[in-house]
Amino acid sequence: MGADLYRGRISEDGKMAGLRVRPPLSVGFILADNFTLSAFSLFIDFLRLAADEGDRSRRILCRWSIMSSRQTMAQASCGVAIGRDSGFLDPKDFDYIVVVGGLLHAGPQMDAETNAYLAAAAKAGVTLVGLCTGSFILCRAGLMKGRRSCVSWYHYQDFLAEFPDERVIADRMFFVDGNRITCSGGAGTADLASFLIERHLGRAIAQKARHVLLLDRARSGSEAQPHPPSNDEIVGDERVRRALLLMEQHVADPLPIAELASRLSISPRQLERLFQSVMGVRPASHYRLLRLRYARWLLDHTDLSITEIALDAGFADCAHFSRKFKALHGFTPTDARGRERQPLSDDAPSMATMPPPDAHLAAMRIFE
Incomplete structure (x- = not known):
């Protein structure tokens, strides 16, 4: 028409x-x-x-x-x-x-x-x-x-x-x-x-x-956004929310925990206690899980090489990334690439409403 x-x-x-x-x-x-x-x-x-x-x-x-x-x-x-x-x-x-x-x-x-x-x-x-x-x-x-x-x-x-x-x-x-x-x-x-x-x-x-406009192709509405979806848990403590936001903003170049604490105007020990109380894990552990979750999303949704993904997720080398990835998932990044990718359909539930089994430990989108 x-x-x-x-x-x-x-x-x-x-x-x-x-x-x-x-x-x-x-x-x-x-x-x-x-x-x-x-x-x-x-x-x-x-x-x-x-x-x-x-x-x-x-x-x-x-x-x-x-x-x-x-x-x-x-x-x-x-x-x-x-x-x-x-x-x-x-x-x-x-x-x-x-x-x-x-x-x-x-x-x-x-x-x-x-x-x-x-x-x-x-x-x-x-x-x-x-x-x-x-x-x-x-x-x-x-x-x-x-x-x-x-x-x-x-x-x-x-x-x-x-x-x-x-x-x-x-x-x-x-x-x-x-x-x-x-x-x-x-x-x-x-x-x-x-x-x-x-x-x-x-x-x-x-x-x-x-x-x-120099755009090579049109993406369908069902194609994934270029970032891992969010979890639906909301964190009540403002300092932890701010720490999570800083972590998310520094995935490729992870901040030392001491630097995170300094930006929040608290001591590293206070930050450790807050995370243990609110999240149930240490801040360093949560930060690593966030980066690994991002890496998993890149593996599933992009054609970047495993080395590129390791760097984008803040790991200094591919071997270290592969060890941590396997420890979390039970299989290597190479194994993950070999798995069949499931296409999204308009009738399929949103990934954001279906967090993975370890979502309570994974990255969350939190705002001030």
Whole structure:
């Protein structure tokens, strides 16, 4: 559907002679306060490249509008400000209304008028898309009841804490649940944009946009996010949460335990006691398990060599990594590579809701 309706001469102003005005793909954008610029820019640049021949940027096959209840500019989390094209338009004019989320803990992301507009769009049957933390905004507006939300592994614990009764996926790029689509953000935004363009305009046009952006292939929504999924246990002690976050941020270059303690303004002995009390293991043991879990995920989901994986997981040499890996799993990294990889399906339970047997000792995504 769509692209074949636009065969014919394209005038210099981008209009099609004798054909309908509405393009095959029309998207409305709503930007949250402190929205993520990369998610917005990737998506809209895919539309731009798909909308016209070459790199001419005329809005022929695609149309988009940035809408807001306020006339002030929306500021991204990086400080870049973007103005609106209009107030809220008739939601039925759009195939999709895309909500671009951003920082979670920097005040309200949407006002009451915006939430009311999203509710009206949902009632009209328009597909709502949550990019990055846009899934949180849709959930807060009560628009994800009975739906599954796809979030980044980075925000999985945040989602569980705020929406304990909602269904969440944190191990794939994006998820289509009827007329709700949620995307983990980051580079996954490009994959979702490519998917929607192919759906409306065809594979060739989606491929052209990818090639101009130097993206070699489109990943399906069910492909795994490039990081191990999160466990669903929430740690109550703030100092342990901060230590876990520091560990996760320094997987390839592990921090000495003394350095971890220093950053928390406590002694190494205090940190040892805290971990024994809260986690049931010493901090060094937990840190190693975190790195081994990350290595296992890389083995299962990437084509990196075992040596590269050892270095990425913070091990000085491959032999040391192999010994520790076998001690934990009972088989070597080479054996793990030989095991059959199970593809993800949209009906399969999320890995984030099915932690491995040793998940109580494995890495957890924890936030301050």
